[in-house]
Amino acid sequence: MRTRSAVFIQIRDLLGFGLTIAAAVLLILRGSEQLGYNWHWRQVPRYFYTLIDGQFLPGPLLKGLALTLEITAISLVLAGVLGLMTALLRLSSSLIGRGLARFYLESIRNTPLLVQLFFLYFVMAPIFDIGRTATAVLALSLFEGAYASEIFRAGIESIGRGQWEACHSLGLSRAQTYGRVILPQALRRILPPLTSQAVSLIKDSALVSTIAVYDLTMEGRTIIAETFLTFEIWLVVAALYLGLTLTLSVLANGLERRYPRIA
Amino acid sequence: MELNKQSINRDEVIIVAEHLVKTFPGPVLALDDFSIRVKRGEVLVVIGPSGSGKSTLLRCLNGLEAIDSGTIVIDAIPLDHHESNRLAIRREVGMVFQSFNLFPHLSVLENINLAQCLVRKKSKPEATRTTRELLAKVGLGEKIDSYPDELSGGQQQRVAIARALALRPKVMLFDEATSALDPEMIGEVLEVMRTLAEEGMTMVVVTHEMGFAREVSDRVVLMEAGRLVEEGATEQFFLQPVQERTREFLRQIL
Numbered sequence: 067m068r069t070r071s072a073v074f075i076q077i078r079d080l081l082g083f084g085l086t087i088a089a090a091v092l093l094i095l096r097g098s099e100q101l102g103y104n105w106h107w108r109q110v111p112r113y114f115y116t117l118i119d120g121q122f123l124p125g126p127l128l129k130g131l132a133l134t135l136e137i138t139a140i141s142l143v144l145a146g147v148l149g150l151m152t153a154l155l156r157l158s159s160s161l162i163g164r165g166l167a168r169f170y171l172e173s174i175r176n177t178p179l180l181v182q183l184f185f186l187y188f189v190m191a192p193i194f195d196i197g198r199t200a201t202a203v204l205a206l207s208l209f210e211g212a213y214a215s216e217i218f219r220a221g222i223e224s225i226g227r228g229q230w231e232a233c234h235s236l237g238l239s240r241a242q243t244y245g246r247v248i249l250p251q252a253l254r255r256i257l258p259p260l261t262s263q264a265v266s267l268i269k270d271s272a273l274v275s276t277i278a279v280y281d282l283t284m285e286g287r288t289i290i291a292e293t294f295l296t297f298e299i300w301l302v303v304a305a306l307y308l309g310l311t312l313t314l315s316v317l318a319n320g321l322e323r324r325y326p327r328i329a
Numbered sequence: 330m331e332l333n334k335q336s337i338n339r340d341e342v343i344i345v346a347e348h349l350v351k352t353f354p355g356p357v358l359a360l361d362d363f364s365i366r367v368k369r370g371e372v373l374v375v376i377g378p379s380g381s382g383k384s385t386l387l388r389c390l391n392g393l394e395a396i397d398s399g400t401i402v403i404d405a406i407p408l409d410h411h412e413s414n415r416l417a418i419r420r421e422v423g424m425v426f427q428s429f430n431l432f433p434h435l436s437v438l439e440n441i442n443l444a445q446c447l448v449r450k451k452s453k454p455e456a457t458r459t460t461r462e463l464l465a466k467v468g469l470g471e472k473i474d475s476y477p478d479e480l481s482g483g484q485q486q487r488v489a490i491a492r493a494l495a496l497r498p499k500v501m502l503f504d505e506a507t508s509a510l511d512p513e514m515i516g517e518v519l520e521v522m523r524t525l526a527e528e529g530m531t532m533v534v535v536t537h538e539m540g541f542a543r544e545v546s547d548r549v550v551l552m553e554a555g556r557l558v559e560e561g562a563t564e565q566f567f568l569q570p571v572q573e574r575t576r577e578f579l580r581q582i583l
Contacts (some may be wrong), residue, residue, distance in 0.1 A: 251434050
């Protein structure tokens with residue numbers, strides 16, 4: 067009896083969901099029709115790639131996607147390193163170290179990313195002669211690193227005092243204690259929040275289009291400006307971001323399942 | 330173990346702790362001008378009501394807590410501000426905790442190998458040989474590839490003892506090693522501790538197991554409010570305590 071009603075609820079939910087989606091799609095189509103929008107999906111593939119004489123030529127969308135991937139991948143690594151170092155500094159006994167970490171954290175977390183990006187691009191980049199892409203990477207790393215450091219800190223602090231004391235009594239150095247006992251356990255615990263931070267990084271990377279970096283978003287805007295394929299291109303760009311973030315989540319899930327030890 | 334009770338000069342003092350003072354924020358005076366000496370190969374049991382400073386004493390002896398004043402010398406190494414001395418003492422003094430504190434992300438083998446490889450700079454096969462030996466000794470040879478969460482409390486504590494022994498310490502500190510265990514598992518841990526004592530290991534044991542204390546220890550110390558109330562050879566301590574406070578305490582727990 068119970069299972070039957072459970073199945074019934076599932077089917078009811080599924081039907082409701084399907085109907086809602088269908089209604090939404092219908093509304094959008096109707097709306098776009100009323101706007102007099104002409105869908106031109108056939109034109110979209112060539113912005114991905116073209117084949118000339120059997121030779122594969124990547125289009126602007128693929129190029130943009132590649133640059134977005136490159137920027138986020140480098141920023142991800144840098145933000146991780148920066149976050150971990152900041153967390154360790156904050157937990158260190160050095161007053162200066164703690165102060166520096168605090169200053170970095172508060173100044174990044176309390177100003178908009180867009181303003182940081184402009185500050186780096188218009189003020190720091192000319193002074194230090196940094197390229198556009200490098201500026202983008204720097205801004206994203208600094209921004210996400212601040213948030214990552216709080217995640218690292220929470221993870222490290224969640225490891226019980228007993229683990230430190232065991233290491234102490236076994237004569238392990240501080241570095242050995244962190245490297246072999248504390249961080250492996252902390253990392254496993256913070257994998258979920260760290261993943262959502264990485265997803266944020268991918269999404270935030272769209273902002274670099276404002277400093278004329280030709281990432282996925284910028285390429286999308288350029289294509290639209292030339293072709294007026296507004297609806298198609300934005301839908302495609304959104305789908306590409308979704309693909310990126312979902313892939314990342316799946317990878318992180320796999321990692322979590324590979325290291326199931328310790329709750 | 331290579332230690333042999335006959336070969337030990339039992340008059341040689343290995344732990345000298347004098348005029349220890351330790352306050353915690355509050356302020357709580359955990360150690361109040363406390364002094365104690367332990368001879369090589371001796372088993373010293375420290376008893377006392379909760380909050381009397383027993384655990385603090387052990388934790389000061391291996392540098393887990395810094396003392397406010399006083400001196401601690403272990404095996405001729407002073408526990409002072411020199412980092413190398415502090416490190417040496419941490420290596421020479423093994424500690425077993427009430428809550429085991431095994432590394433949950435490492436297997437039993439890795440738990441016991443870790444410090445051997447990192448601190449004693451042993452090769453992995455060499456460390457593993459010692460680990461197998463020690464696990465056999467604590468009766469857990471077949472658990473070498475298990476993880477801590479797959480073991481019972483008693484088994485975890487025996488692994489923790491093996492882990493501490495792996496560095497070949499000169500002194501072992503037991504901080505209420507059986508207090509977190511289910512009653513049926515206390516015996517197996519005490520058995521391992523008894524074997525160690527018989528082999529001549531110098532041990533300072535904080536415990537509520539009076540049976541164990543009477544049977545295994547050479548000397549007993551009663552602490553209260555960070556001070557030494559009474560100390561004496563085990564037999565005499567239990568049968569003819571001098572202080573009224575000791576008699577009262579023993580009446581309460583026996």
